[in-house]
Amino acid sequence: MSNDTRYQLFIDGRWLDGSDRSTLPVINPATEKVFAWVASATASDLDEALASAERSRKAWSSRPAKERGEILLAAARILEAKVGTAARDLSAEQGKTIAEATGEYARAVETLEWNGIHAEELSAPIQLGPNRMIAPEALGVVAAFTPWNYPAVLIARKIAPALAAGCPVILKGAEETPSAAVHIVEVLSQAGIPDGVVNLVFGLPVQISRHLLSSPIVKVLTFTGSTEVGKQLARLAANNLQRCILELGGHSPVVLCEDADLANAIPAISEYKFECAGQSCNAPSRILVARPLYEEFLSRMTEAARKIKIGPPDDPSTKMGPMANARRIEAMQRLIEDAVDRGARIETGGTRLDQPGFYWPPTILTGVPKDAKLLHDEPFGPILTVAPFDTIEEAIEEANATDYGLAAYFFTGASDAQRALICGLSAGALSVNFLKGVSADAPYGGVKQSGYGYEGGEQGFRSFQNLKLVNGFASFG
Numbered sequence: 001m002s003n004d005t006r007y008q009l010f011i012d013g014r015w016l017d018g019s020d021r022s023t024l025p026v027i028n029p030a031t032e033k034v035f036a037w038v039a040s041a042t043a044s045d046l047d048e049a050l051a052s053a054e055r056s057r058k059a060w061s062s063r064p065a066k067e068r069g070e071i072l073l074a075a076a077r078i079l080e081a082k083v084g085t086a087a088r089d090l091s092a093e094q095g096k097t098i099a100e101a102t103g104e105y106a107r108a109v110e111t112l113e114w115n116g117i118h119a120e121e122l123s124a125p126i127q128l129g130p131n132r133m134i135a136p137e138a139l140g141v142v143a144a145f146t147p148w149n150y151p152a153v154l155i156a157r158k159i160a161p162a163l164a165a166g167c168p169v170i171l172k173g174a175e176e177t178p179s180a181a182v183h184i185v186e187v188l189s190q191a192g193i194p195d196g197v198v199n200l201v202f203g204l205p206v207q208i209s210r211h212l213l214s215s216p217i218v219k220v221l222t223f224t225g226s227t228e229v230g231k232q233l234a235r236l237a238a239n240n241l242q243r244c245i246l247e248l249g250g251h252s253p254v255v256l257c258e259d260a261d262l263a264n265a266i267p268a269i270s271e272y273k274f275e276c277a278g279q280s281c282n283a284p285s286r287i288l289v290a291r292p293l294y295e296e297f298l299s300r301m302t303e304a305a306r307k308i309k310i311g312p313p314d315d316p317s318t319k320m321g322p323m324a325n326a327r328r329i330e331a332m333q334r335l336i337e338d339a340v341d342r343g344a345r346i347e348t349g350g351t352r353l354d355q356p357g358f359y360w361p362p363t364i365l366t367g368v369p370k371d372a373k374l375l376h377d378e379p380f381g382p383i384l385t386v387a388p389f390d391t392i393e394e395a396i397e398e399a400n401a402t403d404y405g406l407a408a409y410f411f412t413g414a415s416d417a418q419r420a421l422i423c424g425l426s427a428g429a430l431s432v433n434f435l436k437g438v439s440a441d442a443p444y445g446g447v448k449q450s451g452y453g454y455e456g457g458e459q460g461f462r463s464f465q466n467l468k469l470v471n472g473f474a475s476f477g
């Protein structure tokens with residue numbers, strides 16, 4: 001990719017610049033230098049996207065679901081063949097290592113496949129009794145707004161079920177990481193998606209979301225990003241009562257009970273926490289350790305964090321690349337400064353690396369007081385807090401003591417502790433004795449300020465359907 005790379009919009013089956021030719025810069029987080037440009041949509045471009053999506057709607061929703069699924073499966077095969085190039089582009093603009101970017105694309109392929117395979121079955125009528133059924137139908141045009149941390153798999157999780165269910169999509173890719181959106185839309189187009197069924201726009205997020213959500217053409221909003229922006233979008237969507245799927249922030253706890261196997265837990269936490277430089281909504285951020293294990297855990301976890309090799313994301317020996325943008329570096333500084341001012345202790349890391357690029361080392365803090373911002377604001381970076389607990393009830397109370405409820409993890413083999421934690425933790429997803437995130441076949445969503453609605457699996461697919469109840473029909477089919 002050269003400095004001249006210019007990513008375009010895709011509207012009504014054509015790649016275009018914005019109608020006023022304006023562009024936004026794309027920065028390489030490892031160098032802080034502009035290395036590409038992305039077209040910025042105007043209001044008239046957005047109107048074109050709305051009109052083309054609406055024009056394509058009837059034909060796409062009435063096309064046999066099997067055929068819609070086949071297009072997704074063909075797109076999965078084409079994407080699989082270009083993962084090498086796509087992963088290098090993603091790594092350069094996002095900062096994640098090539099291995100991480102490759103793994104992310106593998107999950108995007110899997111998501112296209114899962115929805116392709118299940119399109120027919122999940123679009124079929126559901127018989128409730130001899131004269132009653134649910135006749136699922138596509139809800140209509142979807143506005144999908146996706147972020148920069150996992151731009152490939154998060155796009156796939158939104159648009160694959162929408163398309164499989166029969167909904168046209170207007171995708172706003174993340175302006176900071178446009179290549180993933182461009183590659184995925186390109187493969188869908190190559191796989192034969194009809195003109196207008198997928199439109200891709202970039203631009204000023206506030207203007208785009210206001211414009212699209214003020215149109216009654218849009219029937220569904222699906223967004224991944226911060227809680228604050230999610231609430232703004234839900235307010236806009238309220239005017240037209242667009243259905244919302246909001247996958248927002250997290251501040252996930254890990255509870256290590258007294259019998260936790262540290263030889264298993266520490267590498268698992270380290271691997272999952274520092275992937276994508278900690279910029280995952282479900283990355284663990286608060287570790288609660290049974291007091292008898294606390295000192296040993298802290299010393300071994302600190303040692304593991306110090307050993308992580310930080311460097312350019314395209315160097316195969318790098319384990320953790322830079323953060324995605326300057327805003328994250330400022331947020332790390334702000335959260336750590338506040339915690340230290342209130343009495344927290346830095347065990348490792350704690351300051352930006354003194355070199356070009358948005359590099360922040362794995363950081364562990366202890367003694368963080370309960371009123372520190374770090375225990376309440378989503379850190380979204382490579383920072384962990386570690387604290388001891390004495391009883392399982394105390395661990396559950398501490399684990400639940402944020403406004404978020406996305407993911408939670410715990411390590412114990414004891415069935416009574418497992419039961420207490422499964423029942424007591426407020427989260428959309430739990431993992432026991434390992435850390436696992438989203439997968440194509442299962443629903444994933446948050447509670448509390450982490451959002452509502454589901455992505456993934458059957459529940460994620462049905463988010464794009466009207467489950468039309470039909471009572472008393474004589475025969476069907």
Ligand code: NAD
Pocket residue numbers: 145146147148149174175205206207208209224225226227229232233247248249250280281327378379380
């Ligand atoms: P942000 O909330 O401004 O932006 C997050 C994403 O939402 C970006 O991709 C942005 O382009 C998009 N966005 C912002 N305003 C929008 C709008 N009005 N309409 C449509 N899209 C809009 O914050 P940021 O600085 O980019 O990211 C920082 C925070 O965002 C983090 O602290 C984290 O909480 C959250 N975030 C969460 C996820 C997630 O996976 N849940 C992903 C990225 C960011």
